[in-house]
Amino acid sequence: MSFSLTLTVNGETRAIDLDDPRVTLLDLLRERLHLTGSKKGCDRGQCGACTVLVNGRRVNSCLALAVSLDGADVLTIEGLAQGDALHPVQAAFIDHDGFQCGFCTPGQIMSAVGLIREGQAGDDPERVREGMSGNLCRCGAYIGITQAVLEAQARLAAEQGEAA
Amino acid sequence: MNRFDYVRAGSVAEAVAAAAEPGAAYLAAGTNLLDLMKGGITRPTRLVDVTHLPGLDRIESLPGGGHRVGALVRNSDLAYDAGFARAYPAVAEALLSGASAQLRNAATLAGNLMQRTRCPYFYDPASACNKRDPGAGCDARGGETRLHAVLGWSEHCIATHPSDLCVPLVALDAVVEIAGKAGSREVALDAFHRLPGDAPERETVLEPGEMIVSLRLPEDAAAFAGHSRYLKIRDRTSYAFAVVSASAALRLEGGRIGAARLALGGVALKPWRARAAEVVLAGAEPGEASFRAAADAALAEARPSGDNAFKIELARRLIVRTLTLAAAGTPERMPALPASAFADGSALHA
Numbered sequence: 001m002s003f004s005l006t007l008t009v010n011g012e013t014r015a016i017d018l019d020d021p022r023v024t025l026l027d028l029l030r031e032r033l034h035l036t037g038s039k040k041g042c043d044r045g046q047c048g049a050c051t052v053l054v055n056g057r058r059v060n061s062c063l064a065l066a067v068s069l070d071g072a073d074v075l076t077i078e079g080l081a082q083g084d085a086l087h088p089v090q091a092a093f094i095d096h097d098g099f100q101c102g103f104c105t106p107g108q109i110m111s112a113v114g115l116i117r118e119g120q121a122g123d124d125p126e127r128v129r130e131g132m133s134g135n136l137c138r139c140g141a142y143i144g145i146t147q148a149v150l151e152a153q154a155r156l157a158a159e160q161g162e163a164a
Numbered sequence: 165m166n167r168f169d170y171v172r173a174g175s176v177a178e179a180v181a182a183a184a185e186p187g188a189a190y191l192a193a194g195t196n197l198l199d200l201m202k203g204g205i206t207r208p209t210r211l212v213d214v215t216h217l218p219g220l221d222r223i224e225s226l227p228g229g230g231h232r233v234g235a236l237v238r239n240s241d242l243a244y245d246a247g248f249a250r251a252y253p254a255v256a257e258a259l260l261s262g263a264s265a266q267l268r269n270a271a272t273l274a275g276n277l278m279q280r281t282r283c284p285y286f287y288d289p290a291s292a293c294n295k296r297d298p299g300a301g302c303d304a305r306g307g308e309t310r311l312h313a314v315l316g317w318s319e320h321c322i323a324t325h326p327s328d329l330c331v332p333l334v335a336l337d338a339v340v341e342i343a344g345k346a347g348s349r350e351v352a353l354d355a356f357h358r359l360p361g362d363a364p365e366r367e368t369v370l371e372p373g374e375m376i377v378s379l380r381l382p383e384d385a386a387a388f389a390g391h392s393r394y395l396k397i398r399d400r401t402s403y404a405f406a407v408v409s410a411s412a413a414l415r416l417e418g419g420r421i422g423a424a425r426l427a428l429g430g431v432a433l434k435p436w437r438a439r440a441a442e443v444v445l446a447g448a449e450p451g452e453a454s455f456r457a458a459a460d461a462a463l464a465e466a467r468p469s470g471d472n473a474f475k476i477e478l479a480r481r482l483i484v485r486t487l488t489l490a491a492a493g494t495p496e497r498m499p500a501l502p503a504s505a506f507a508d509g510s511a512l513h514a
Contacts, residue, residue: 003170021170021211024198044199045267057240057269063195064270067170068213115265120244126500133402134264 005070009033010079018067025069026050026061029076037077037106041136048135051107051114052076058114060134077106080113088155089113092148100139111135112149116156123150169210173217176343176377183212184345184373190214192236193270195263196279204289205280205296220377223248229383232341235274235376239329240265242273252381253494254332254392254411261396261503262328264403274376276329277340277356278368281433282405283323284308294320295364309470311407314479315463316432321364322469323433325357328503330435332394332411335427336385344374353379357434364433388413388425393490396429396503397482406430408479409503412490414450421445421454426462426487431479438462441483450491452484459483 003018009029016028026043029035029052038061041049045063052061053075080087089112092098099105111132121127128149129142137145173179183190187209191197200206214220220234223245231248239259242248249256263271285291285304292301304312304322312322330353338353356368370376391414398404409429415422424445426438441458448454459480466476485505 020168022168022201044202045195045264048264048266051266058266059270060195060266063193063198063267065191065194065198065211065213068172068191068194068215070216111266114269118240118265124500130402130501131265134266 003067005067007066007069007071008073009035010074010076016066021065021067023066024062025052025054025064025066025074028066029061029074035076035078038110039103039106041104041107046136047104047107048111049104049107051110051135053110053114056117058111075110075113077110080109087113088159089116089148089152092152092155093145096144096148096151097141098144098148099137099141104135104137104139108132108135108137108145112145112152115149116153121149121153123154125150128153166207167209170213171210172213176217176375179212179214179217180343180345180373180375182210183375185210186372188212188373190274190278190375192272192275193238195267195271196275200280203287205287214375226380226383230385231381233273233379233381235272235378237273239263239268239271239273239276243268249498251386251389252332252336252392253389254394254413255329255336257498257502258328258332258394258396258409258411260498261394261409273329273379276327277353277376277379279326280367281323282311282326284311286323294360295323295367298363298365304470306470309468309472311405311430312469312472313432314466314468314472314475315428315436316359316434317469318360318362318364320362321360321433323360323364324430325432325434326405326430327435328394328396328406328409328429330357331409331427331429332392332413333379333381334435334437335411335413335425336388337382337425338385339380339382340376341378341380342370342374343377344371348377350380353435354437360433367433387415388423390494391416391490392494393486394503395482395486395489395505397478397505401501401504408475408482410479410482410486412483412486414445414487414490416450416491419449421448421450424458424487426458426483428462428479428483431466431475438483440464445487450487452488455484455487456480458487 039049041047050062189208191211220236243259291303394411396409413425428436441462
């Protein structure tokens, strides 16, 4: 039996046929759409390396069935930059050394984008740390990650202020 | 290859009919179910996807007071709903102390009630577990029992219910609204989860095919809003299940406790309402003496199920702390570290 669904992935609408409904969003992205930026760390929702935005909200793509997300809008790390211009969160991770090996980084960055959109942490480092606790970094780059999120948050808030 | 079937229900009636057959499971966000399926702990032969059902994602303020929350409301949407959080601040605090932001954005209200225990022996297919395989025995007995029950357990199962959200909900007399083939019914949340007894595989009072459609907070629940807290002791500061948690809600009248609600998490296979403690508190003067007496009453029946006697004293102390902070007043803003038992979470990083 085949299962059909439509997803908008990084702005592009994709019609997808699945032969098995037990395909997670993460496996769909990596194995079928060849978007390997989202990482499979634990595959159990514990590490956050697979974080993407679904309808603008950060989720663990390893714990979502693709077929259940029919009609959703998905943003992955591959869709974040505008051409060669990095997203402010990406740029801030580079400026603050928010990584070492880089494996958790796509998930950290997508989680940070989601955190800033949620608007609950503001400029409070304690709230940023708490809000990022679903993303593990085994290299221990947390200090740089927190600084990067705070700087990106400030820059995006300033840009929004200018646009208003 | 095992037979496997996916059904997207178009209505509650369709969902209930599709889920009544043996081996069927409801799928909402799947944050717990997919994890269990990947581990081979549960092997449903049919998933009934209810995520597209209309109308179950609403938070309604009821005309006579109280709120109705749809089964599919996401944890984060409930926690950040300003009207809901103002009326039931301990519920919002419990929600925000659970899981991670990613999981809270996906996980639903009904899924939270239906989540399975995180007992590591339940999660390990190589271990004996009466919940997973009725009659097989319980390898948790005599094993690592830090997260296991001290109240309401039986020799067949010493697991705990892992929910934070259910703890303040049970304290506030929440009611589960259920649809089934025979029609609708409602059950007090306190009576929804079953203690293990000799049938730990039966975790709730739901009959095959029955589905949670919503949860109702009664009209008097918001009267505790000014003095409500949820505190949680965990092995790391964030993103961990409770070793012990407590929710306290007080109505203070003329320097005395007019009414008190108290419930515990991490101590039993259900969110544990501490009614004996509420009786001790009613009419008493708020303070250490009455709070200690309440804590003793709450844990009077407790006994260790293994190497976890420390949880009984930990629960007593947490009750005193939670009652003390509740009496001091609900914080105006959600603490940076929700449910932290430490007054100033930032001290942890000093």
